[in-house]
């Protein structure tokens with residue numbers, strides 16, 4: 001049966017990188033038997049400009065009806081501060097919550113060809129393969145109350161609330177342990193349980209969940225130490241499970257160990273495996289429109305889509321091999337360019353991946 005994929009390019013480089021991912025999807029449809037049809041809808045700043053709001057009801061409905069969603073990125077200076085293309089009531093966070101996408105998988109995998117592009121020494125990152133499992137629909141990004149209020153003395157005060165219920169922690173814990181069972185059977189839960197009661201509960205629940213996975217070794221780490229350990233000895237980690245905000249920050253950090261934030265894909269899954277797929281980076285207004293953004297994180301997000309939502313493992317592996325192949329050819333966008341390699345733009349990188357699908 002033909003699967004439906006909803007494309008949400010969004011803003012800034014989102015438009016450029018999704019165009020390259022679409023080339024890959026089209027090649028898989030034309031030449032490799034992928035039964036897929038795509039539709040495109042508005043989200044983020046583009047939707048604000050066209051309809052007055054960042055998440056039109058029609059977009060949410062199309063996303064619900066689709067088998068999977070591919071998102072570029074949203075936001076930009078035009079819609080900041082307090083970027084309304086992202087905020088929980090309706091923007092990107094509203095889309096994630098509206099689809100129930102509580103489990104965000106962010107694999108920090110080093111392609112060996114990019115060892116010299118990593119911020120760490122090649123011997124420290126060789127073989128790096130971490131799966132960051134980030135809780136995506138709770139925590140401080142969603143907690144109530146929130147806002148900016150004026151105190152009696154006239155001073156203004158900003159406030160946000162970190163909230164997790166046991167069931168929210170348990171389901172993300174189970175997602176992380178299930179993934180660990182298919183990997184090296186080690187989960188490191190990252191919290192700040194020495195200061196925040198909310199994450200004291202998080203730790204308790206993780207310990208409880210671990211009892212159902214006797215083969216998996218559970219460890220705990222405070223987030224400040226985890227941030228340091230990631231740049232000291234990242235290969236100590238297999239699966240890291242953490243809160244929405246900590247996972248947001250740690251995954252951007254981990255991306256640089258793989259060469260660039262332009263290399264990290266992600267899958268955001270609901271309880272039934274339906275998902276939205278997106279690079280972990282944002283709309284990169286500083287390079288938008290220049291044709292230099294790295295499309296590989298988005299193309300690798302298509303591979304995750306094929307694996308997790310469309311049941312096409314062989315085609316997912318084909319994309320990942322193609323990415324490896326273009327790196328073998330020495331092709332690099334500016335963010336991963338190193339001496340002796342060939343600098344290419346966004347479109348040429350996308351075309352090269354399409355050509356390498358045949359290998």
Ligand SMILES: NC(=O)C1=CN([C@@H]2O[C@H](COP(=O)(O)OP(=O)(O)OC[C@H]3O[C@@H](n4cnc5c(N)ncnc54)[C@H](O)[C@@H]3O)[C@@H](O)[C@H]2O)C=CC1
Pocket residue numbers: 013017072073074075076077080083086092261262278280281282283284285286287292293294295297335
């Ligand atoms: N999922 C989403 O839609 C996200 C949206 N944002 C939004 O994006 C906008 C920009 O946010 P920033 O904090 O600047 O984060 P960003 O991730 O957009 O950019 C950070 C830095 O990484 C570079 N970069 C990002 N992706 C790249 C790629 N594919 N190739 C080469 N270089 C790349 C950018 O040029 C920039 O120097 C903001 O409006 C923010 O709210 C931020 C993060 C995620």
Ligand SMILES: CC(C)CC(=O)C(=O)O
Pocket residue numbers: 086092093141248280281
């Ligand atoms: C809405 C933000 C949390 C976007 C972001 O930075 C991310 O998901 O990585």
Ligand SMILES: [Mg+2]
Pocket residue numbers: 248249252280281
């Ligand atoms: Mg982020």
